[in-house]
Amino acid sequence: MFEVIIGLEVHVQLNTKTKIFCNCATSFADHQNSHTCPVCLGLPGALPVLNKEAVKKAMMFGNAIEATVHKKSVFNRKNYFYPDLPKGYQISQFEIPIVENGHLMIDFDDGSQKRIGITRAHLEEDAGKNSHEGDHSLVDLNRAGTPLLEIVSEPDMRSADEAVRYLKKLHSIVRYLGISDANMQEGSFRCDVNVSIRPKGDDKLYTRVEIKNMNSFRFIHQAIDYEVQRQIEAWEDGVYNEEVWQETRLFDTVKGETRSMRGKEDSADYRYFPEPDLLPVILDDEMIEEAKNIPEMPDAKRARYVKDFGIREYDAVVITSEVEMARFYEEMIEEGANPKEAAKWLTIELQGRLKGGMTVETSPVSAKQLALIVKRIEESTISGKAGKDVLDYLFENQGADVDEVIEKLGLKQVSDDGAILALIDEVLANNQDKVEEYKGGKEKLFGFFVGQVMKASKGSANPGKVNQLLKERLNS
Incomplete structure (x- = not known):
């Protein structure tokens, strides 16, 4: 029997208007190389200037995960050559990151939780983007210099399921904070997965394999499962040392398998040294106090829903998993819907009808409309079954008035x-x-x-x- 060891490195693109070290816009999908300047092009003599908003957003994240936010942090040069990195080095934080020693809790379906440590979260600049056409490659440097917060977990996860639950909670936290749109399709929230195995009962850490640049919860789950099985089979066949080595692998989403990309570097290979063009970051008391002013986080909101609204723990977890869902639910309560019934109609009836990538944000039925359906059922104006008929009608006829639909469909209950x-x-x-x-x-x-x-x-x-x-x- 084997134990799986998983640690994750997540790159979150911070939603500042400009890049981390220059005034170029961070707009997505604009014409190639239209948001560049001497700083992000790495031209000789161009000097970086740190974006204060990126620092504030990193501090907010540190407070949200109950971490140490260092009053002093420093930037370093991480040296490597790649076509989309024009300077030949990346400005990152190595020795003293801005955030260190935090944690978050992942949720399980039975209501239990598990603590996952977060080693550090540091600021850095993103690289550009390569695209390959036939026998040549093109480089778009619009993304070069975009502010990233790299969040490094402890190797505390023991299955693909735990890893995905951690990522979903992390995704939820940065969305609640409003520091990133965390759009996985656009690369605003992407993940490197580190996987190793060991015999159960063994406390030694064996060879770690990195699966690079994952941006889908489903594919991350599949990639981990495949890689774990690959390593177990190599161990059982006696070829572990020959087939499993420190390397970076990619996940082939079509074949459902990982494949070798390149050898994995150690930190010494990057030849880190202090960034000579940037002074140490010293946080003043005003910034420190400002960064403590964060919204209510998912765990606190969940506890409040259970205590104040009397809803089930499971429903509270589902509702608070996404900030948009929590906002939708709270708007229903503000409109006068019974909290328990609102939870049921949101998590079962509305969610069950959201198909084809629809979310509560894009739902054709608003929180106000759903709250009114719940109220009309509670008042005995319509039955629960009739409420479902009204909801179905609203999905097909966006913006219709709930009371007019009840009259039109003849659903009003006779109470005389x-x-x-x-x-x-x-x-x-x-x-x-x-x-x-x-x-x-x-x-x-x-x-x-x-x-x-x-x-x-x-x-x-x-x-x-x-x-x-x-x-x-x-x-x-």
């Missing part, structure tokens, strides 16, 4: 005692034999009478009223 009693009397008159059986002790027939009355009303009668008035009639 006289109208319901007339239906009850009709049903009882048509089923005298069953009435006698009921009065003779066959009480299970009560459900039959309820069903007949509801059928006669075409589902419009208030079920609560039907039950109450039917009991009175049968027992009189």
Whole structure:
């Protein structure tokens, strides 16, 4: 039996308006090389100037994960040659990162949690982007110099499932903080996965393999599972030392397998030395206090929902997993929806209808509309089943008025005692034999009478009223 050891390095693109060391815009998908200057092109004599907003956002993250935010941090040059790195080095933080020794809690379906340590989070500049066409390559330097926060975990994860749960929680935190859009498709949130195995009970760390630049939770899960199995098979076949070495691998999403890319460097290979063009970063007291002013984080929000709204722990985890979902839920509460019913209709009914990449952000049904459906059910204006019919109609007819839809579809419940009693009397008159059986002790027939009355009303009668008035009639 083997134990899996997983550590993750996540690159989060900070959503500043300009790059980390110059005034070029950080716009995505603009014309190639249209956002460049002597600094991000690495021209001789060009001097970097640190973006204060990037520092603030890194500090906010440090406070959110209960880490040490160093009052003094320094930048270093990380030397390596690659076509999309025009200077021949990357400005990063090595010896004293701005954030160190934090943690977050990952959530499991049974309500339990696990602590995952975060070794450090440091600021650095992104490289450009290469694209390959036939026998030549093109370089776009629009992305060069974009501010990144690299977040390095402890090797505390023991399965692909735990790794993905960690990434989802991290993704949620940076979105709650508003420091990044964390768009995985655009590369604003990407991950390097470090995987190794060891026999159970062994405390030694064996050869670590890095899977580079992953930007999909599903593919990360698949890549880890494949790599773990590859390493286990090599160990069991006695060829572990020949087939598993310190290297960088890529994940082939078509074949579902990792493949070798290049040997993995150690920190000494990068020949780090202090960046001579930048002074140490010294945080003043005002910046430190400002950075402590962060929004309510997912774990705190979850605890508050359970305590104040009385919803289930599982529902609270689902709702707080995404900042947009939490905002949607809180807007429903503000509109007067019952918190427990709002949680049910959001997590089950609305979520179940969001198909094809739709999210609560792009939902055709607003929080105000869903809250009104919940309120109309609670007021007994419509039944729960009718509420689902209204929701289905709103998905097909975006922006429709909830009350007008109820009227149009004839879904309003009949709660008038006289109208319901007339239906009850009709049903009882048509089923005298069953009435006698009921009065003779066959009480299970009560459900039959309820069903007949509801059928006669075409589902419009208030079920609560039907039950109450039917009991009175049968027992009189």
